[in-house]
Amino acid sequence: MTNTSTCPFTQCVDEMRSLVDAALDRYSRQGAGCPERLAEAMRYALLAPGKRLRPVLVLMATRACGGDAEAALPAACAVEMVHAYSLIHDDLPAMDDDDLRRGRPTCHKVYGEAMAILAGDALFALAFETLTRLDARPAVVAECCRTLAVAAGPRCLAGGQADDVAPPSGEATVELLEDIHRRKTSALVEASLRLGGVVAGANEEQLDALAQYGRSVGLAFQIVDDLLDVRGDEAALGKRVGKDSQHGKLTFPAILGVEASMHRAAALVAAGCEALGRLSDGAEHLHALAHYVLERNR
Amino acid sequence: MTNTSTCPFTQCVDEMRSLVDAALDRYSRQGAGCPERLAEAMRYALLAPGKRLRPVLVLMATRACGGDAEAALPAACAVEMVHAYSLIHDDLPAMDDDDLRRGRPTCHKVYGEAMAILAGDALFALAFETLTRLDARPAVVAECCRTLAVAAGPRCLAGGQADDVAPPSGEATVELLEDIHRRKTSALVEASLRLGGVVAGANEEQLDALAQYGRSVGLAFQIVDDLLDVRGDEAALGKRVGKDSQHGKLTFPAILGVEASMHRAAALVAAGCEALGRLSDGAEHLHALAHYVLERNR
Numbered sequence: 001m002t003n004t005s006t007c008p009f010t011q012c013v014d015e016m017r018s019l020v021d022a023a024l025d026r027y028s029r030q031g032a033g034c035p036e037r038l039a040e041a042m043r044y045a046l047l048a049p050g051k052r053l054r055p056v057l058v059l060m061a062t063r064a065c066g067g068d069a070e071a072a073l074p075a076a077c078a079v080e081m082v083h084a085y086s087l088i089h090d091d092l093p094a095m096d097d098d099d100l101r102r103g104r105p106t107c108h109k110v111y112g113e114a115m116a117i118l119a120g121d122a123l124f125a126l127a128f129e130t131l132t133r134l135d136a137r138p139a140v141v142a143e144c145c146r147t148l149a150v151a152a153g154p155r156c157l158a159g160g161q162a163d164d165v166a167p168p169s170g171e172a173t174v175e176l177l178e179d180i181h182r183r184k185t186s187a188l189v190e191a192s193l194r195l196g197g198v199v200a201g202a203n204e205e206q207l208d209a210l211a212q213y214g215r216s217v218g219l220a221f222q223i224v225d226d227l228l229d230v231r232g233d234e235a236a237l238g239k240r241v242g243k244d245s246q247h248g249k250l251t252f253p254a255i256l257g258v259e260a261s262m263h264r265a266a267a268l269v270a271a272g273c274e275a276l277g278r279l280s281d282g283a284e285h286l287h288a289l290a291h292y293v294l295e296r297n298r
Numbered sequence: 299m300t301n302t303s304t305c306p307f308t309q310c311v312d313e314m315r316s317l318v319d320a321a322l323d324r325y326s327r328q329g330a331g332c333p334e335r336l337a338e339a340m341r342y343a344l345l346a347p348g349k350r351l352r353p354v355l356v357l358m359a360t361r362a363c364g365g366d367a368e369a370a371l372p373a374a375c376a377v378e379m380v381h382a383y384s385l386i387h388d389d390l391p392a393m394d395d396d397d398l399r400r401g402r403p404t405c406h407k408v409y410g411e412a413m414a415i416l417a418g419d420a421l422f423a424l425a426f427e428t429l430t431r432l433d434a435r436p437a438v439v440a441e442c443c444r445t446l447a448v449a450a451g452p453r454c455l456a457g458g459q460a461d462d463v464a465p466p467s468g469e470a471t472v473e474l475l476e477d478i479h480r481r482k483t484s485a486l487v488e489a490s491l492r493l494g495g496v497v498a499g500a501n502e503e504q505l506d507a508l509a510q511y512g513r514s515v516g517l518a519f520q521i522v523d524d525l526l527d528v529r530g531d532e533a534a535l536g537k538r539v540g541k542d543s544q545h546g547k548l549t550f551p552a553i554l555g556v557e558a559s560m561h562r563a564a565a566l567v568a569a570g571c572e573a574l575g576r577l578s579d580g581a582e583h584l585h586a587l588a589h590y591v592l593e594r595n596r
Contacts, residue, residue: 033454035452117393125450129451138440141439145429145439150427153427154420155332159420162416162420163333
């Protein structure tokens with residue numbers, strides 16, 4: 001892999017995505033012990049073309065702390081497995097009832113509801129098994145396990161989804177919405193950054209900087225997601241647009257308006273990049289990625 | 299807690315259950331960060347009265363290898379969380395569509411399908427977070443994480459469920475059925491024994507003996523489960539009986555007949571107990587538990 005410092009941003013991202021895609025393919029091959037149809041459903045969801053934002057962030061965080069990006073691949077793939085599992089379950093008829101994801105029919109549309117629930121469950125378990133591929137260093141595995149479990153758990157990802165399904169009572173304020181999305185989206189982005197740092201043996205100050213960047217950029221990502229649902233291009237996004245307002249969901253543009261939502265996202269990206277100042281060096285690609293999050297169209 | 303060697307079996311089991319129930323209550327309190335309804339749904343399923351077979355096996359395995367049972371509580375509770383999550387998802391309308399579990403309405407009947415899916419997901423994540431409470435010893439956490447993830451994953455628990463939902467083609471033989479149930483039931487029982495051994499710092503020979511006991515007794519447990527579905531007492535079981543044959547499921551009594559199924563379960567329990575001979579001592583309660591599995595009525 002090309003050295004970060006001399007490699008342009010887009011080339012670096014492409015290389016990291018290729019590494020991640022190859023590793024996801026490798027780690028998700030189940031062999032004889034797994035029912036064929038289950039393995040198919042898992043790989044259908046996991047290997048669908050995607051931005052691979054979270055695993056790329058893991059690798060970039062490892063690099064930014066002076067570590068070897070390839071050594072972080074198990075952690076990067078574990079985060080993507082958790083992301084893929086959460087998308088499968090979110091799309092179920094009992095949840096968001098979506099037919100289209102990443103430009104293809106959703107997992108339950110192809111494999112049926114029961115198999116989709118199980119494919120999500122199996123990917124969740126596989127994420128933790130994959131983390132243990134970092135097993136030359138048990139202290140790193142233990143810390144990564146804790147970080148990922150907390151980020152996926154009731155106080156973060158699962159809790160954010162629960163709020164989404166049954167919004168808390170009270171006025172729909174921007175504070176309430178940010179609180180939901182810190183759990184639903186930015187907790188896993190923050191965890192991605194932390195995992196990358198932990199694999200590189202980062203110190204507390206570095207981990208704090210990465211976490212602050214992750215929280216801010218993760219929330220900006222969600223605001224942009226809400227904006228794309230209002231005015232995005234269905235073909236580029238690979239999923240339906242306008243569904244948030246159809247479902248009567250709380251969104252940033254609905255509360256703040258489009259203009260102020262864009263400003264809020266930009267301010268969060270700026271705050272995230274400022275936190276990176278506390279890393280010694282090697283964080284330039286994290287800067288560039290934060291700006292990509294702001295300007296993306298899918 | 300009373301010393302194993304002087305404590306009668308039933309007293310020991312009762313004490314271990316109390317320890318487990320208290321720890322499950324402690325570990326599943328989520329505090330402010332978790333939506334209230336989600337926490338309720340998780341605790342409704344997790345704290346429902348149950349046999350606590352798997353966590354008791356974890357503690358007994360730790361004891362049988364000379365370890366301190368209380369030190370194994372995080373591992374014991376993690377297994378019970380995985381078990382509770384799998385029951386919630388199994389009971390969903392898209393899966394087994396069950397209304398009754400542990401004598402009470404199933405989780406989705408009380409909290410709705412979406413919240414039940416998320417409660418299962420959240421308990422699964424909480425299981426891995428709980429494992430990291432063993433964190434004074436990162437090598438133990440890493441090994442427990444691997445063991446539990448594999449047992450819950452696509453080649454074991456999730457795979458067994460997938461076979462249950464979409465049975466593999468081919469003749470319904472006892473070998474096929476045992477293969478499914480090794481994944482669906484006995485893999486998590488085997489993992490319980492292994493986890494207990496790992497926490498106690500067991501050597502390879504001890505872990506092998508525990509695993510063999512777990513595989514055999516886990517399969518015997520499933521055969522007895524099938525038998526109870528044919529002729530059990532609904533009130534004692536706390537779930538519907540006769541549902542396997544209604545659903546056209548493969549079961550041991552359907553393939554082997556009642557008599558031969560009982561003999562098969564007894565032979566498995568004998569084989570499991572024989573494996574315990576390779577443990578130095580302290581395994582007498584595992585012997586007794588294997589016989590309880592055979593004779594249970596709920």
